[in-house]
Amino acid sequence: MNEAIKVNGLKKSYRGKTALNGLDLSVKEGTVFGLLGANGAGKSTSIECILGTKQADDGSVSVLGCDPVKDRRKLFENVGVQFQECDYPNEIKVWELCEETACLYKAPADWKQLCERFGIGDKLNRYVKNLSGGERQRLFIVLALIPDPKLVFLDELTTGLDARARRGVWKTLEELKKQGLTIFLTSHFMDEVEALCDEICILKKGNAVFCGTVEQAKKQCGCDNFEDAYLMLSDEEDIA
Amino acid sequence: MKAFFTMLKNEIKLSLRDMNMVIFAVLMPLAVLAVLGIIYKSKPAFDGADYTFAEQSFGALCAISGCAGGLMGLPITVSELRERKILKRYRVTPMSPVLLLAAELAVFMLYALVSMLTLLAATAIFWSFPIHGSAAAFIGSWLLTLVSTLSIGLLVGGIAKNTKQAGVIASILYFPMLIFSGTTLPIEVMPEVMRKIVGVFPLTQGIELMKATSLNAPMENIWLPIAVMAFVTVVCSTLSVIFFKWE
Numbered sequence: 001m002n003e004a005i006k007v008n009g010l011k012k013s014y015r016g017k018t019a020l021n022g023l024d025l026s027v028k029e030g031t032v033f034g035l036l037g038a039n040g041a042g043k044s045t046s047i048e049c050i051l052g053t054k055q056a057d058d059g060s061v062s063v064l065g066c067d068p069v070k071d072r073r074k075l076f077e078n079v080g081v082q083f084q085e086c087d088y089p090n091e092i093k094v095w096e097l098c099e100e101t102a103c104l105y106k107a108p109a110d111w112k113q114l115c116e117r118f119g120i121g122d123k124l125n126r127y128v129k130n131l132s133g134g135e136r137q138r139l140f141i142v143l144a145l146i147p148d149p150k151l152v153f154l155d156e157l158t159t160g161l162d163a164r165a166r167r168g169v170w171k172t173l174e175e176l177k178k179q180g181l182t183i184f185l186t187s188h189f190m191d192e193v194e195a196l197c198d199e200i201c202i203l204k205k206g207n208a209v210f211c212g213t214v215e216q217a218k219k220q221c222g223c224d225n226f227e228d229a230y231l232m233l234s235d236e237e238d239i240a
Numbered sequence: 241m242k243a244f245f246t247m248l249k250n251e252i253k254l255s256l257r258d259m260n261m262v263i264f265a266v267l268m269p270l271a272v273l274a275v276l277g278i279i280y281k282s283k284p285a286f287d288g289a290d291y292t293f294a295e296q297s298f299g300a301l302c303a304i305s306g307c308a309g310g311l312m313g314l315p316i317t318v319s320e321l322r323e324r325k326i327l328k329r330y331r332v333t334p335m336s337p338v339l340l341l342a343a344e345l346a347v348f349m350l351y352a353l354v355s356m357l358t359l360l361a362a363t364a365i366f367w368s369f370p371i372h373g374s375a376a377a378f379i380g381s382w383l384l385t386l387v388s389t390l391s392i393g394l395l396v397g398g399i400a401k402n403t404k405q406a407g408v409i410a411s412i413l414y415f416p417m418l419i420f421s422g423t424t425l426p427i428e429v430m431p432e433v434m435r436k437i438v439g440v441f442p443l444t445q446g447i448e449l450m451k452a453t454s455l456n457a458p459m460e461n462i463w464l465p466i467a468v469m470a471f472v473t474v475v476c477s478t479l480s481v482i483f484f485k486w487e
């Protein structure tokens with residue numbers, strides 16, 4: 001199986017404060033990979049360095065065999081990204097945002113179908129700012145899938161969704177994975193990680209403290225519950 | 241190109257929803273024209289002039305729209321695109337965020353064009369056709385004034401830390417230029433000393449040039465305004481390319 005993402009010795013610091021301390025990652029094509037860690041552990045910095053929106057101090061990144069900075073135009077025809085923060089104009093409607101996103105790609109997916117699939121097909125004429133938190137989050141997933149990507153980055157994908165909507169999103173992502181999509185996600189919900197991720201990496205203060213499968217993590221810690229294993233590995237229990 | 245026009249269409253819609261530019265870049269110049277019309281009626285610009293005061297003001301009024309777009313609208317829009325991380329989102333697409341900035345520039349140029357055409361129509365209907373000289377020369381001077389004003393706005397939007405700062409700088413540039421460079425307050429009614437002082441505004445130079453080309457009036461040194469505006473355009477565009485903050 002080919003590697004969709006390959007990261008070697010990624011380092012990044014802000015004003016002398018280390019955010020990433022030599023991160024190594026490998027994500028295989030057609031799998032779901034979860035990057036976990038507490039707030040401030042370096043997840044967002046990792047994603048930004050992988051995408052090339054932040055310049056790493058050291059290390060190498062290869063995404064779908066491309067350099068994310070040099071081959072930007074070619075690479076991002078095949079990569080969808082959902083960032084955490086709001087990144088849409090204030091007065092825009094759902095269909096306008098979808099249309100504007102679709103026009104950036106040579107061969108975009110049918111965004112009306114995607115909206116239907118994620119249960120916001122009847123909200124196309126609404127202002128994005130007037131959507132509920134869950135609807136907006138589903139719209140952001142739709143936007144990340146509009147490129148008809150081979151690889152998609154979802155940063156905290158189900159934050160703000162209710163339990164049923166979360167299950168719905170999982171199911172759709174499972175289907176997309178079966179069609180060959182590679183998914184790179186971050187999440188604070190361990191049930192979600194357990195349900196979706198083939199492999200995970202846990203970050204703590206810019207270091208990878210665990211890389212492997214959910215089962216391996218549970219075994220290593222001697223826990224039945226993955227959340228317990230996660231807390232043990234990321235040392236969050238000390239804080240609680 | 242298709243992407244550019246989709247973006248342009250969307251940006252026009254967003255801007256119309258906001259209404260600010262419709263008021264300040266299209267309706268306000270017409271309002272100033274109406275006020276001048278009420279005050280000066282069909283009086284000639286000065287004793288013996290073969291054009292009315294309103295016709296004389298046409299060039300100046302054409303600058304109001306570019307001033308509102310370039311010095312107020314553009315800096316705030318650009319800094320907002322950055323603050324809302326929209327420019328950042330474009331960096332993870334195959335398109336360059338420059339395309340979005342180009343669409344924004346086009347929106348403000350369209351407002352200026354609409355304003356110029358409505359002023360032209362209004363002046364022609366109530367007085368007489370205001371362009372006495374070569375239309376090409378007038379359009380050239382109009383375009384140079386517009387581009388130099390937009391370049392100032394692009395620089396302010398590109399380097400301002402946040403939307404608030406952009407708004408403050410925009411106000412500092414916009415209001416003095418709007419009032420004192422002869423756009424709203426006709427330069428002809430200012431005392432000589434004041435005319436000398438406001439001559440430093442690039443917009444004043446642009447208005448003088450537009451006035452000369454529209455009225456087909458002789459101008460002492462036609463190259464001075466052209467040089468000033470070309471200089472402003474080159475310096476501001478270069479600086480914004482070098483110092484533009486994408487995040």
